[in-house]
Amino acid sequence: MGKTAFISFVFFTVIAAVISYFKSRKSQNKTTTGFFLGNRSNGFIIIGASLFFSNISANQFIGENESVYINNMSVIGWGISSVLAMVVVSEFFIPIYLKTGIRTIPDFLEKRYDKGTKTLVSLVFLFSYIINLLPTVLYGGAVAFGGLLNLSGNLHISYWASIWLLVWVMGLIGSLYTILGGLKTITISDTVLSTGMLVLMIAIPYFGLRYLGNDDFMVGLKTVLSSKKEHLNAIGSENDAVPFATLFTGMFIINLYYWGMEQYIVQQVLAGKSLKDSQKGIALAGFAKLLCPLLINVPGLIAVHLYPSLTNTTEVFPLLIKDVLPPILTGLAACMLFGAAITTFNAGLNSSSTLFTLNLYKPFVEKRRGIVLTERSLLRTGRLFQISVSLFAMLFAPFIVFSQGGFYEYLQKISAIFSLPIFTIIFLGFFTKKMPPAAAKIGVVFFISCYVLSQFIFKSHLHYLHCLALIFLVTSILMLIIGRFFPLKKAYELKMENMVDVKPWKERYFYNGLLIVLMVLVFALFSKVGIA
Template sequence: MNTWTLVSFIGFTLLVAIISYIATKKEDLNSNDGYFLGGRSLTGISIGFSILLTNWSAEQLIGLNGQGYSVGLSNMGWAVTSALGFVLLACVFLPFFLKKGITTIPDYIEERFGSVARNFIAWVILINMAAVALPTVLYAGALGLSRIFNVASLFHISEDAALIASIVFITVIGGIYAIFGGLKAVVISDTVNGIGFFIGSILILFLGLQALGNGDSFLGVKELITKDPQMLNAVSSPKVNVPFAAIFTGMLLINIFFSCTNQVIIQRAFGAKSVAEGQKGVLFAGVIKIVSILILIVPGIIAFHLYGSEGIKADEAYPLLVNRLLPASLVGFFGAILFGAIISTFNSTINSCSTIFAVNIYKPLKGGNISSIEDIKAGKIFGTGLAIFAAICAPYIKSAPQGLYMFMQEFNALFTVPILLMVVIGMFWKKASAKSTIPGMVTYMVLYLFFKFGYTGWDLNFLHKTAIYFVAGLTVSVILTHLYPAANKEEKEKQVPVNIENWKHLRLGSIITIVLMVMTYAIASPIGIVAPWEEIPANLAKILIAGIVITFALNTIVKKISKALNNKTEAHAPSEAKRS
């Protein structure tokens, strides 16, 4: 590592820390809203960037590019179809939650189903974060940093020792941000890192295309498309570990959970100054998530073409690109960007877990009669312990057979989909109770564990199984709700903490996001770029024109339907008033 590498790494990292400190030094971090929700003052752009950087950590940058290296674009559904989840968050879940004035998902569960359900869901979330999410983030980040900076050779230690040293480094720095700065510090650092992340990731893409084209990036694009074109086929590729049909089953469920009910993600939207700002932020995140395959998967495919003959592991592809393609003076800068993305996800997860523990477990345990300062202190202590536990578990992710990203998604399905199940039942089945909902969740988890570790002869992708378990759990809950309906409960009026008026361009923004998602799949298919080189320009023109036409048609249709429904509601209103 030369001097410029070290200076650029330390310089950019310090810049982010200083900006975060200056932006938050006057913030009230002794109240729950101030510490956990950034004072409910976040704007759309900061929410969008924070969501993206929270998600775009090393397990995405390294893990998804590793998937690109091994199977190509056939795995892009994890990024692309999450946009549909963000549309649902903007249109349905976010307005619903903000009107309730909640801080955490367990808050809503308690209000809807009582304290037993709240405790159950809170511990499911915390166990998932501690055993799966945080260790995966730490391992992926440590792998990236240790490979990019050649930590083993730099300090003359083994690769395993370099990995552990990197894990400790990330844990300490990320913990300081999350535990002492609160959500506002996390969001500010996310926004600054987001700018650097875009610049650095696009630079790696450009340099990769140049290397593929022997110095000419246009020739690199042509080589990428024409050499082994099936690597760019997201619809009918022969190289898959997630079948295309799975985007309509388990992947859809996991992405809806991730976008709409994952505390780590939606806590940023909960901190919005208004519903409209939150909607702008999440739709912005949804659009960029679609485009993000250019930096999250395509570089992995470039690495396949450049280094596929070297026999490297899939998760080593992206760090190898950075190490070999960037000039030494920029390696430190990119390392700082990657480090920022790592601690963004790490500290965001710690902050969210601390929020859940403090608000939903510790405070009720104390009878609710504690000050905000004591509540926050308990959250900080829990966050510290959680960070240490995750650091101890992280090295074991190395043994994951299909790579770190698939490990994370497979075990996420066990813990996250049942949470989505409970939230959906709570929102749409008014007669449901904890006694009818928890058995549905348990049914899902028992089926998942049985067919994962018990009977293993069922040859079906885990995402299809996930959808089947979800339907089984939902069926159990609906039947029990029908047999044992809950008594009608009068809802207490709550003071809404923010302006709940929808963004005026919500409908058009949502339609554009969905159409762009479909267009992306059309492009990455035989009717798009997986075709003879000379046919591709015409294919892309057809897809673009079709996308524009469909967008305007859908916008007109949805506008007319909304107007008709509003007129119908207004027509019924006087007669209802008269009857009463």
Template structure:
């Protein structure tokens, strides 16, 4: 289906706004020389609203709009647990992780590992993250975005990949984190607004002119099996969402790792003006997280209720955009999708360049590199990672549910990484030997369990591997005294503002209400 002229105009206006703002911010002030702190961490001057918006814009991508809608079509509301539990994860990270990171004044997650353990642990994890970011995350974002453009506009997959890569790289490679974060504020307005419009119209189409409320009631009548947050073993989606494990088991490994140990997300908080500003930003992001399932999961269930003629679940969202939305509105929704894709691409490239430049290039290739040289290398690293993703992304066409693919293979890294960070924070006897063993054995344990117990849900496998890695760290830790690199914290470090405390209570109350209704 071809997009209309009015839709193209809306998308063009959106692109013009984002690129103009991004390029303006990339220029910087007259006579100003961009240093590493300014390029990679926006001069550590981001306000809460920029932090929260950028976290959400970076997180919500094609893997949510397309991949999670596909899982909503195939599995149902259960997939929304990722988003709702994430709201709690953001609060935990804001209270316990962020104060430690900002007190240390670090640039990257590998840098923290080097300070707490040693250079070997830093290097192993830096290589792991670069591989995952480039070959899994960046490529899947490009693929899912290009797939959607192909379904809506008929543009060949490769052409869509090239267009998205060019758009994201146009301002982010030169401008650094500040350009990415501030344009993300614009992006989040488009993606939330456009996503809500798509959901309202898709659900309302089921209501026989009775509006959204009647349409939602009709949706639950047509597909009651799709409205369970905790799946039983008879559910076809149990292997991906194994019952109670999604709220008290392995999902927490993925959750805390993603929000608290992942350079791609945490870099926004590292660039905050203060701890309080970072915590307010993450609380703001948690509020938006409560809304996300309405944007990305409910449309997939609506497509299922409409008996959408699609060949695989990941085509559900593109089908809705092409067949349900009227001209003009389709352009807004399409701009929202592009916003989600481009913001995530830009954020991912910035994180890749930060880790490569600060943890690989500066550590092993040129320790005495100037700030100007570091910024230049960071830009080249962004460009090279994008080119690699452009080459690989068209090879993902055989995927059925891309969101689940990303979660499972990231799960080979996350158990060991989370164990290392938590031990580094709160277990003074943890040593570099134990951390290095956990980093390497996370892959080994995951692979062995996948081979030996192929029917074990990957989320449960992730929880088991996390416990094994924690045990390994304890067994290889010092027996009598704290490690020489262990941190000592005052309890006052973890005090939070009244705004944050009240926000946490409100968010938890909303979650209790949601899970009571759709348990």
């Protein structure tokens, strides 16, 4: 990164920080609701932008472009097919959450099952964030940012040392940001950075194709469309990274979980000032997801032609950015990568602290000591927990470099250990009335055990997404059997404890239908019917 690019990076980063500070400085962070949920005051633009930017971490920039480079466009299945899941979540899941007035997903499980289930799932969430989410977003950010800076070359240090340095820089800045600002500052920052992301969605494909065509955009476009066309296909076969059939099995389940039950994502929606704003925010994020291939997949297509024999494929995206963008836009891209890593880290850190403080620490201490903890005491504990978790993530993150296979596949495979058991018990909790708490607890343990055995002990030949769907079905049957023979004496009833207006968005059917049509068209474009 040259001098102009570096100045540009500093400029855009400072601008984003200053705007975030001034827009959020009046927010009340002296209560748990203010610190963890932004006082439930966010409108649909902030909700949509925070959902979008919290979802698009440096992991996607690195992992998905790497997957396109190694395989083909089948990896877009994760992002594009998630639009359908977002529509389902907006229509069915979010109304339930807002009507019950919950602050965390385990809060719903306490209402539906019991406190033991809430505690168990809170622990599963925490393990997921501490072991998987937080370290991987720091690692992905370090790889992307390190590639742009050429840190190892400029400082004459090893690649391994450069990863360590950047992980700690990002972790310390992100921790400070979260601990001082709370959720409101995070969501404002996401909104500001999403504007820069939209600029890059246009700039990177344009300058990349122009560079490929020796300063002629149309020549570059023709090259991508006419040669190595196997990389253009998003309809994956069984031998591809994402077989198309998995979109209808395990992937759909994971996307439903992610957008409707993942704490650090749902927390952005729970901060909405009304159900209408939350539903509009999800739709806005859905439209942004449909544009994402321009940023997290198309660069990989261009790189196939520019760098046919890369050895370290995780450097596909940063290498392309460094070579094709003008210095000012290179600085903006660096700002976006830096921000993407930090904001996802921040969202996960905030949610981890929320889960620990409100779902584990508060009930345990108040029951044991027989006292009611003050808001000040809870906030102090939450911030101390954030510091501890941050330090662990920064220590663990650099070792991900030794993971086998593609980084994105590693990320998805590990996260499924924690996500799908939670999805199973919440999903059945939505649609059954007499499912007992014991069924939920047995279901979580059974699911995790079966998945770990199938993927890491006995190595099933079935694609892991199909395995997930199969284990989901078996676990559901097991839980239904338990519910049949040991039902609750009194059926569960949804109790209205809403903190915001729960009147739904009237125009949602039109916009949700449009989202689904556009989703199908994107798949058609990147298929043998379209440009592949």
